[in-house]
Amino acid sequence: MKNQQLVLAERPDGIPGPQHFSSVTTDIELTPPEGHIAVKNLYLSIDPAMRGWVSLEQNYLPPVAIGEVMRSITVARVVDSNHPDFAEGDFVYGMFGWQEYCVADASFMVRKLDPELAPVSTALGALGPSGLTAYFALYEKGQIKSGDTVVISTAAGGVGSIAGQIAKLTGCTTIGLTGSDDKVNLCTEEFGYDHAINYKTCGDIEVAIKALAPNGVNVFFDSTSGAIADAVYPCMALHGRAIQVGTAAIDSWIPTPTGPRRDRYILTNRLNVSGFVILDHMGKYPEALTQLASWYTEGKLNYKESVIDGLENAPLALAQLYEGVNLGKQLIRLAD
Amino acid sequence: MKNQQLVLAERPDGIPGPQHFSSVTTDIELTPPEGHIAVKNLYLSIDPAMRGWVSLEQNYLPPVAIGEVMRSITVARVVDSNHPDFAEGDFVYGMFGWQEYCVADASFMVRKLDPELAPVSTALGALGPSGLTAYFALYEKGQIKSGDTVVISTAAGGVGSIAGQIAKLTGCTTIGLTGSDDKVNLCTEEFGYDHAINYKTCGDIEVAIKALAPNGVNVFFDSTSGAIADAVYPCMALHGRAIQVGTAAIDSWIPTPTGPRRDRYILTNRLNVSGFVILDHMGKYPEALTQLASWYTEGKLNYKESVIDGLENAPLALAQLYEGVNLGKQLIRLAD
Numbered sequence: 001m002k003n004q005q006l007v008l009a010e011r012p013d014g015i016p017g018p019q020h021f022s023s024v025t026t027d028i029e030l031t032p033p034e035g036h037i038a039v040k041n042l043y044l045s046i047d048p049a050m051r052g053w054v055s056l057e058q059n060y061l062p063p064v065a066i067g068e069v070m071r072s073i074t075v076a077r078v079v080d081s082n083h084p085d086f087a088e089g090d091f092v093y094g095m096f097g098w099q100e101y102c103v104a105d106a107s108f109m110v111r112k113l114d115p116e117l118a119p120v121s122t123a124l125g126a127l128g129p130s131g132l133t134a135y136f137a138l139y140e141k142g143q144i145k146s147g148d149t150v151v152i153s154t155a156a157g158g159v160g161s162i163a164g165q166i167a168k169l170t171g172c173t174t175i176g177l178t179g180s181d182d183k184v185n186l187c188t189e190e191f192g193y194d195h196a197i198n199y200k201t202c203g204d205i206e207v208a209i210k211a212l213a214p215n216g217v218n219v220f221f222d223s224t225s226g227a228i229a230d231a232v233y234p235c236m237a238l239h240g241r242a243i244q245v246g247t248a249a250i251d252s253w254i255p256t257p258t259g260p261r262r263d264r265y266i267l268t269n270r271l272n273v274s275g276f277v278i279l280d281h282m283g284k285y286p287e288a289l290t291q292l293a294s295w296y297t298e299g300k301l302n303y304k305e306s307v308i309d310g311l312e313n314a315p316l317a318l319a320q321l322y323e324g325v326n327l328g329k330q331l332i333r334l335a336d
Numbered sequence: 337m338k339n340q341q342l343v344l345a346e347r348p349d350g351i352p353g354p355q356h357f358s359s360v361t362t363d364i365e366l367t368p369p370e371g372h373i374a375v376k377n378l379y380l381s382i383d384p385a386m387r388g389w390v391s392l393e394q395n396y397l398p399p400v401a402i403g404e405v406m407r408s409i410t411v412a413r414v415v416d417s418n419h420p421d422f423a424e425g426d427f428v429y430g431m432f433g434w435q436e437y438c439v440a441d442a443s444f445m446v447r448k449l450d451p452e453l454a455p456v457s458t459a460l461g462a463l464g465p466s467g468l469t470a471y472f473a474l475y476e477k478g479q480i481k482s483g484d485t486v487v488i489s490t491a492a493g494g495v496g497s498i499a500g501q502i503a504k505l506t507g508c509t510t511i512g513l514t515g516s517d518d519k520v521n522l523c524t525e526e527f528g529y530d531h532a533i534n535y536k537t538c539g540d541i542e543v544a545i546k547a548l549a550p551n552g553v554n555v556f557f558d559s560t561s562g563a564i565a566d567a568v569y570p571c572m573a574l575h576g577r578a579i580q581v582g583t584a585a586i587d588s589w590i591p592t593p594t595g596p597r598r599d600r601y602i603l604t605n606r607l608n609v610s611g612f613v614i615l616d617h618m619g620k621y622p623e624a625l626t627q628l629a630s631w632y633t634e635g636k637l638n639y640k641e642s643v644i645d646g647l648e649n650a651p652l653a654l655a656q657l658y659e660g661v662n663l664g665k666q667l668i669r670l671a672d
Contacts, residue, residue: 266609267612270610277603
């Protein structure tokens with residue numbers, strides 16, 4: 001069988017895009033060895049974390065090698081199985097990469113999906129990493145509770161929009177930070193934020209947040225770092241919690257960029273700042289997915305997907321992700 | 337009764353010193369109203385936190401006003417009491433200020449001391465704020481456990497030297513950061529550190545720490561902020577904990593100084609960074625003091641005091657504190 005793949009051709013210095021990947025066609029035997037499955041990819045997930053995956057900077061996974069298929073979580077269909085838990089025709093979630101087909105160890109990150117519960121593509125977002133990230137970051141690290149004021153950066157994005165809704169469903173006051181007036185409207189009209197700020201046009205972001213959070217910010221769900229985060233720290237309430245979920249506003253960490261020191265806010269307000277990586281929480285996925293699916297099927301979770309057809313469009317979609325033009329979770333569809 | 341006092345005369349722009357305080361003599365009636373006690377100060381504590389107390393910058397207590405007696409914790413003797421828990425002759429710990437006598441509300445921060453347990457001056461250090469800070473910061477925030485590698489800045493100071501010993505008593509590997517060869521010797525010979533680094537002469541601090549902590553730093557007890565802390569963050573282990581206990585290396589927070597952003601280390605290593613103020617932990621003092629007194633009386637806690645006689649020397653002692661020349665807890669003795 002022919003297998004079209006996108007491999008990392010050149011290591012980007014900053015934002016990855018079409019110039020850093022090449023398309024290659026290889027032969028693949030769809031005959032899985034013991035414990036493995038052969039799958040056909042249906043949807044690829046385009047994620048902010050990918051910039052880190054192709055960088056040599058310190059990260060939570062080893063960098064994708066030059067010539068290696070681009071790492072990506074995907075939703076796929078099993079075409080042959082040599083593992084007792086999976087059968088031909090099953091829908092699965094896994095790390096199957098930017099390619100049409102994959103033969104993979106079924107014990108590594110592979111999860112069977114129930115197509116009756118929700119469209120299987122949601123496993124790449126609301127009922128997958130985005131939802132799980134929002135859920136565990138807010139509850140485990142942020143310790144959110146009713147009455148808290150929660151600020152969310154990249155508020156209209158795949159993770160942020162779910163975080164905003166989970167916080168709201170928990171009884172928090174939610175303030176979204178986002179980069180366009182369209183997204184401000186999405187935040188308040190679609191994602192139920194109490195307030196949303198266009199950080200590009202609002203003037204002094206710190207002043208804007210303080211006006212909306214006169215008693216301080218209890219929880220800061222931060223996917224950006226950089227100037228946006230700098231504006232939120234002075235607004236934090238006593239014993240506030242900041243969760244570093246991503247650093248999308250920083251193009252490169254080599255050399256380490258500088259910014260205002262936060263230690264005095266951390267000390268005097270006894271803040272708690274913690275880094276969050278979803279892989280640490282795998283043991284508790286079932287509990288969280290049950291809650292997320294319940295909200296989703298009850299219509300309480302407004303989840304947007306932005307779907308582009310064709311494997312060849314994945315690199316451009318990735319580059320555009322960092323321009324902030326996508327509305328909702330960015331997916332590439334290879335087949336239905 | 338005449339009462340000599342040191343009042344804040346001028347707000348310092350940076351390090352407080354003799355030029356910022358004036359000596360005044362006032363009359364005081366040592367007749368406490370109901371619920372109050374009248375005390376004679378024996379020992380004043382000279383603390384790094386005092387720079388923050390006389391600054392208008394955001395802090396955990398309101399700033400000392402111009403003309404107000406300098407805020408200070410002290411050990412004193414009750415000369416008259418109108419509170420059922422205290423009697424003339426009792427030794428007490430309290431916030432009685434830089435002055436000879438004080439009439440104070442006995443319900444605010446006042447604690448009776450047992451002179452049989454240990455010299456009462458230890459209530460200003462090992463069996464007081466320094467010991468309590470080290471204890472709660474390491475156990476509650478740092479979650480130290482046997483086998484952890486713990487880095488302590490201001491390692492030979494009043495708080496740091498106790499923190500190093502508590503970590504060692506808990507089975508941790510301890511690395512002290514300090515600013516002179518004399519203090520390096522103190523750290524390893526008196527305070528039981530496994531390693532100590534003179535950060536002024538060691539060259540690249542990060543390289544020096546990594547050589548001593550090849551598996552990373554699990555807990556960073558930081559009283560300094562600034563360049564020293566910048567060197568430790570890249571050395572942190574997965575799921576490491578950093579506790580911001582002070583920010584002694586930063587002269588002024590107005591305007592906010594800049595430094596390398598730490599968000600990427602926090603994210604990828606899932607660090608937990610927390611601010612620590614001892615006042616948050618008052619409810620658990622008895623438990624901690626019992627443990628600290630037990631270690632102290634068993635000779636397991638090497639605690640140094642640097643005692644200077646005379647109220648008038650308090651401002652100079654405070655200024656010198658930030659020069660790092662003191663060896664151990666700095667006290668001013670007014671009487672025995």
